[in-house]
Amino acid sequence: MSMYVVTVLFEVAPEHVDSFRPEMLKQAENSLKLEPGCHQFDVCFDAEDPGKCFLYEKYTDRAAFDVHLASDHFKTFSETVADWVTGKTVHVWLETPAS
Structure with a gap:
């Protein structure tokens, strides 16, 4: 079965990087804990530029991603x-998937 994968690249203003990081990590934790259709939520910060944050998210399908977008924790984070x-x-x- 194929999964619905979403990648996101955030660019964060330098003065907000220290505030953004914990909020992003909390968002990932909430998504994995509260959304049965969210199977993976990786958060990566650029080693050279801490203002760049890359997400790799896996959902069961588009409907599961729509649940994510409608969640209170996503709206609060946004x-x-x-x-x-x-x-x-x-x-x-x-x-x-590979055969």
């Missing part, structure tokens, strides 16, 4: 970091 983020790139992928 509102909290909105003014800290200077750029955001989102891509959607369909995982193709």
Whole structure:
């Protein structure tokens, strides 16, 4: 079965990096704990530029991702970091398992 994969690249203003990091980690933890359709939520920070944050998320399907977007914890996170983020790139992928 293929999974619905979402990658996100955040660019965070330098003065907000220290505040963004714990909020992002809390968001990942909440997604994994509270959403049965969220199977993976990796958070990576660029080794050279701490203002860049990359997410790799796996969901059962699009409906599970829609549940994520509608969740209270996602809405709270988005509102909290909105003014800290200077750029955001989102891509959607369909995982193709090897035979």
